[in-house]
Amino acid sequence: MITIKDLHKSYKTGNNSLHVLKGINFNVSEGELVSIMGSSGSGKSTLLNILGMLDEADTGSYTLDGVAIKNLNEKIAARYRNKFLGFIFQSFNLINYKSALDNVALPLYYQGMKRGERMDRAKAYLEKVGLAQWMDHLPNQLSGGQKQRVAIARALASDPKVLLADEPTGALDTKTSYEVMDLIQQINDEGRTILIVTHEPDIAQMTKRIVNLKDGLIIDDTKVNQVRALQNV
Amino acid sequence: MFDLERWQEVFETISKNKLRTFLTGLSVASGIFILVILLGIGEGMKNGIEREFQGDAANAIYVYPGVTTKEYKGLNPGRRIQLKNDDFEYTSAENKSALEFKSSVYRIYGGLLTYENESGSYSVEGVYPDYQFLENASMVTGRFLNYKDIEESTKIVVLGNRVKMDLFKDSKDVLGEYVEISGIKFQVVGVYTDPGGEREESRVFVPITTAQKVFSGGNNINSLSFTLEPKDTYEEALLASNNFTNKVETYLKGKHTIAPGDNSAVRVNSRLENTKRFYDLIGMIKMFFWGVGICTIIAGVVGVSNIMLIIVKERTREIGVRKALGAQPLSIIGMVLHESIFVTSFAGLTGLIMGLVLLDFVGPMIQTDFIYNPTVNFKVALSTVVILIVAGAIAGFFPSYRAARIKPIIALRDE
Ligand SMILES: Nc1ncnc2c1ncn2[C@@H]1O[C@H](COP(=O)(O)OP(=O)(O)O)[C@@H](O)[C@H]1O
Ligand SMILES: [Mg+2]
Numbered sequence: 001m002i003t004i005k006d007l008h009k010s011y012k013t014g015n016n017s018l019h020v021l022k023g024i025n026f027n028v029s030e031g032e033l034v035s036i037m038g039s040s041g042s043g044k045s046t047l048l049n050i051l052g053m054l055d056e057a058d059t060g061s062y063t064l065d066g067v068a069i070k071n072l073n074e075k076i077a078a079r080y081r082n083k084f085l086g087f088i089f090q091s092f093n094l095i096n097y098k099s100a101l102d103n104v105a106l107p108l109y110y111q112g113m114k115r116g117e118r119m120d121r122a123k124a125y126l127e128k129v130g131l132a133q134w135m136d137h138l139p140n141q142l143s144g145g146q147k148q149r150v151a152i153a154r155a156l157a158s159d160p161k162v163l164l165a166d167e168p169t170g171a172l173d174t175k176t177s178y179e180v181m182d183l184i185q186q187i188n189d190e191g192r193t194i195l196i197v198t199h200e201p202d203i204a205q206m207t208k209r210i211v212n213l214k215d216g217l218i219i220d221d222t223k224v225n226q227v228r229a230l231q232n233v
Numbered sequence: 234m235f236d237l238e239r240w241q242e243v244f245e246t247i248s249k250n251k252l253r254t255f256l257t258g259l260s261v262a263s264g265i266f267i268l269v270i271l272l273g274i275g276e277g278m279k280n281g282i283e284r285e286f287q288g289d290a291a292n293a294i295y296v297y298p299g300v301t302t303k304e305y306k307g308l309n310p311g312r313r314i315q316l317k318n319d320d321f322e323y324t325s326a327e328n329k330s331a332l333e334f335k336s337s338v339y340r341i342y343g344g345l346l347t348y349e350n351e352s353g354s355y356s357v358e359g360v361y362p363d364y365q366f367l368e369n370a371s372m373v374t375g376r377f378l379n380y381k382d383i384e385e386s387t388k389i390v391v392l393g394n395r396v397k398m399d400l401f402k403d404s405k406d407v408l409g410e411y412v413e414i415s416g417i418k419f420q421v422v423g424v425y426t427d428p429g430g431e432r433e434e435s436r437v438f439v440p441i442t443t444a445q446k447v448f449s450g451g452n453n454i455n456s457l458s459f460t461l462e463p464k465d466t467y468e469e470a471l472l473a474s475n476n477f478t479n480k481v482e483t484y485l486k487g488k489h490t491i492a493p494g495d496n497s498a499v500r501v502n503s504r505l506e507n508t509k510r511f512y513d514l515i516g517m518i519k520m521f522f523w524g525v526g527i528c529t530i531i532a533g534v535v536g537v538s539n540i541m542l543i544i545v546k547e548r549t550r551e552i553g554v555r556k557a558l559g560a561q562p563l564s565i566i567g568m569v570l571h572e573s574i575f576v577t578s579f580a581g582l583t584g585l586i587m588g589l590v591l592l593d594f595v596g597p598m599i600q601t602d603f604i605y606n607p608t609v610n611f612k613v614a615l616s617t618v619v620i621l622i623v624a625g626a627i628a629g630f631f632p633s634y635r636a637a638r639i640k641p642i643i644a645l646r647d648e
Contacts, residue, residue: 054557054642074562082559093554093645097249109238110559158559 001162001193002028002051007060009046020046021057022216028162028195033188033226035196035204038213044197045166047213051195052085052164053077065161082110086155088165092147094139100126100150101135107158125153129183145176152183156192163187163194169203181206181229202227236567243572257540258580261624264533265581265617268526269588269609275519277599277607282511284605292470293367294478295502296457296485305492314489314498318452323488324459324481331477333462336361337454339444346437347413348400355396356436357414359444367458368427373397375408375423378440386442390419393434394426414439417447457481474505530620534577534628541573541632545639552636553644562637569636573629574622581621585614 009021020043028034036044049055050062053072062069064084072080086107087093094103105122113121126135129149131142139147148168155163168184169177181203188194188208196207204210205227212220247254298314321337337360344357358364365377377391390412392400401407411418419439427433444450461477464470478501485491491498545552552565589609596607 049642052557054640054645078556078559078561081557087557089645093550093557095551095554098245102245106555107558109242110555110561110564115238115241154558 001030001032001065002026002195003061003063004051005061007047007050007057007062009043009050009055009057020216021050024060024216024218026211026218026221028193030193031188031191032209033185033194033196033207034209034211035198035207036211036213037199037201037204040199042213043216044199044213048164048166048195048197051162052087053081078110082107082158084161086158086160086163088148088151088155088163088168090167090170092139092144092151092171094147094150094154096139099136099138100131100142100153103139103150104154104157107154111158122153122157125157126150128156129153143176144172145179148172148176148180149183152180152187156187161193163192165194165196167197167199169198169200177203178206178229178232185226185229202232239567239571242568243575246568246572247576253540253544254576257537258576258583260536261530261533261577261621262580262584262587264526264529265584265621266588267529268523268617269585269614270591271522271526272519272613273588273592273596273607273609274604275515275522276609277596277604278518279512279515280607281603281605282515291504291508292460292463292474293504294459294461294474294481295504296459296481297500297502298456298489299497299500301491301495301498303492303495305495306490308490312498314491316454316457316485318454320485320488321454321457324457324484327484328459328477328480331461331473333460334363334366335459336364336367336457337441338364338456338458339441339448339450339453340455341415341444341448344414344437346396346400348410351400351402353396353399355393357444357448358436358438359441359448359450360438361441364438364458365425367460368433369429370425370427370433373424373426375421377423377425378438382440383442386440386446388417388419388443388447389422389439390414391423391425391438392421393436394424395431395434396437397424415448471505471509474503478503527620530624534624537573537577537625537628538631541569541629542635545569545632545636548636549639549644552639553641556639556641557645565639566633566637569633570626570629573632574625577625577628578618578621581624582618585617585621589614 004024004026007021007024007026008019010017010019024047036047038044046055050057053069056072064080067080069080095106098106101119101122104125105118108118108121123132123135126132129152131146131149131153134142134146139150142150165184169180172180184194184196185206196203198204205224206229207224208226209221209223211218296316298316301308301310301312301314304310316337318337321335325332325335339359341357343354345354346352360378361383362378362380370377373394375391378389381387382389392407392412397407400412401410407421407424410421412421413419414437425434425438441454445453459477461470461473464473482499482501485499486493486495489499552560555565592607592609599605599607
C-alpha cells in the first residue's frame with residue numbers, strides 16, 4: 001500500500017538547515033495497523049505529513065497504492081488527499097461552527113457529492129462511531145472523546161485507502177484514549193490500513209507493528225501481539 | 234457562482250457568523266444608502282429647476298429694454314429706452330421664416346379688476362394670440378385672443394385661473410360676463426391655466442391694440458417674446474437661437490442709438506442658453522454626488538476587504554482543515570469571493586432599497602423651489618447594483634488570494 005525509499009527531509013531556518021529525516025525506508029501493506037514511535041522531535045510528524053502529502057520530501061520516492069507521489073502541485077495534492085487519505089489530528093481540527101454531521105460530510109462536499117447522498121453517508125459514519133444522536137451538535141457541545149470520534153468518522157467518510165493519525169489520543173485521558181483505540185482497532189479489523197503516530201507505549205501496543213524512529217532513522221521495526229483496547233476499558 | 238452547493242456553504246457560514254456578517258455589510262449598506270440619497274437629491278435639483286422653467290416655452294426668447302449706461306454719439310447715459318410697435322413689426326418681418334411664435338407685450342402693472350363686489354389688482358397684459366404658446370398657457374374654459382380681436386381692438390379679456398378664483402369664486406358662469414379694468418368694461422372670453430403656477434396665473438390678457446388705445450399706450454410696448462421654429466437637435470436650436478438674439482440685439486441697438494457694448498439698455502434673454510447653463514451646473518453637481526457616493530463605497534469596500542482579511546486570518550486553521558480534506562485552491566478562492574460578493578451585494582441592495590424607500594416617503598414632503606420630486610431611476614439603480622457586485626469582487630480579491638496560499642501543514646501545526 002505504502003512504499004517509501006531513502007526519504008530525506010530537512011528544514012531550513014535562516015542559515016541553519018535541520019536534517020530531520022535521514023533516509024527512511026519503509027513499507028506498509030494493506031490492512032496493517034502501524035504505530036510510529038519516537039521521542040519528541042524525532043521526526044514522526046514530519047514523516048506523517050509527507051505521507052499525507054501535506055509536505056514534500058527533499059529526496060526519495062513515495063508510492064501510494066501503486067501511484068508514484070511526486071511533483072505535486074496544490075491541485076493534485078488536494079485531489080490525492082481527498083481520494084486516498086483520511087486525517088485524524090491530536091487537536092481534532094473540527095470546524096467549530098459546523099454540526100457534527102456537517103463536519104463529517106465536508107470531505108464528501110469536496111468530492112463533489114450531492115447534498116442528499118452526502119448527508120446520508122455522513123449519518124451512516126456517525127452511526128458507526130456511535131454518535132448518531134449527536135449529529136446536530138456543534139463540536140464545543142461534545143466531549144474530547146466524542147470530538148475525536150467525529151474526526152474519525154470524517155476521516156472515514158471519503159472511504160480512503162489509508163488513515164493517518166497524528167497523536168490521536170494525545171489530548172485525551174486514558175479511559176477515553178482506550179475507547180478511541182478500540183474504535184480504531186475495529187476499523188482496522190474491517191481491513192483499513194492505519195498509521196498512528198504516538199509516543200505512548202501502551203497505545204503503540206494496541207497496534208500490530210511498531211516502527212521506532214530516532215535521529216531521523218528507523219532503528220527498530222517489529223510486529224507485536226496486539227493488545228485489544230476493549231480489555232483495558 | 235451558480236453552484237448550489239457553494240451557496241449552501243456560504244449561507245451556512247454566514248448564518249453561523251451573523252454579527253460578523255452584519256458588521257461587514259453595514260459599511261457597504263450605508264455607502265450605497267448615501268449614494269442613492271445623493272443621486273436622488275441631484276435628480277430632485279434637476280426636476281426643481283426644470284419645473285421653474287416649465288412656466289414658459291422652453292426655447293422662448295425675451296427682449297426687455299432698460300436704461301443706457303454708456304455715452305454714445307453725444308447721448309448721455311441714463312436714458313430710458315422705449316420700444317415701439319415698429320420695433321416688433323420690423324424684427325418679425327425680418328425673421329419671418331425663422332420664427333414660430335411672436336408677440337409684443339404692452340403691460341400695465343397693478344391694473345384694478347372689478348366684478349360685482351370683488352376686486353383685486355393684477356398685471357394686465359396686452360398681447361397677440363401667439364402669446365398663449367409663448368407662455369405655455371392652456372385654456373380651462375373658453376378661448377384665447379384671436380387676430381380678429383387684434384384687428385378690431387375688441388374689449389375682451391382672458392383671465393388667469395387665479396384671477397377667476399378671486400373674482401368669481403366657484404361660479405361656473407364666467408364666459409360672457411363683464412369685468413371692469415380700471416373702470417372700463419371687458420367681456421370675459423376664456424380662462425387659462427399656466428404651468429408656472431399662481432404667479433403666472435395672476436394675470437389677464439387683452440388684445441394689445443385694445444390695451445394701447447384704452448390705457449393710452451400709444452405705440453409703446455414693454456417687451457418682445459419669440460420662439461424659433463423647432464430644430465432637430467439641441468445644438469442646432471442653440472445655434473439658431475444665438476444667431477437670432479445677436480441679430481435682434483444689433484438691430485435694436487442701432488435703431489435706438491445704443492453703444493454696442495451697453496448690455497443693460499437692451500437685454501435679450503434666451504431660455505435655451507439659460508437652460509443650458511443650468512443643465513451644465515446640474516451635470517456638475519450630479520458628477521460631484523457620484524464622486525462622493527463612489528468614494529463612500531470605496532471606503533466601504535476597503536472596510537469589507539479589511540474585515541475579510543481578518544476573517545481569513547481567523548479561519549486559517551479551518552482553511553487548512555478544508556485543504557487537508559481535499560479542498561482545491563480555486564474552491565477556497567471561490568468560497569471567500571462568493572461570501573464577499575454576496576455580503577456586499579446583499580448589504581448594498583438593502584442600502585439601495587432603504588435609500589429608495591426614504592426618497593419615496595420623504596421626497597414628496599420636500600417643499601423648496603430647488604428640489605422637487607427627488608427620485609432615482611431604474612437605470613441608476615441598476616448601475617449601483619453592478620457597482621456593488623464589482624465592489625464585492627474587489628473587496629474579496631486580496632483576502633481570497635491570501636486564503637488560497639495558506640499551507641495546510643502550517644495552518645494545522647499544533648502550538
Ligand atoms: N516547519 C518546520 N520548520 C523548521 N523546523 C521544523 C518544522 N517542522 C518541524 N521542525 C523541526 O523538525 C523536528 C522534527 O519535528 P516533528 O516531525 O514535528 O517531530 P515529532 O512529531 O516527532 O515530535 C523538530 O526539531 C522540529 O522542531
Ligand atoms: Mg509530532
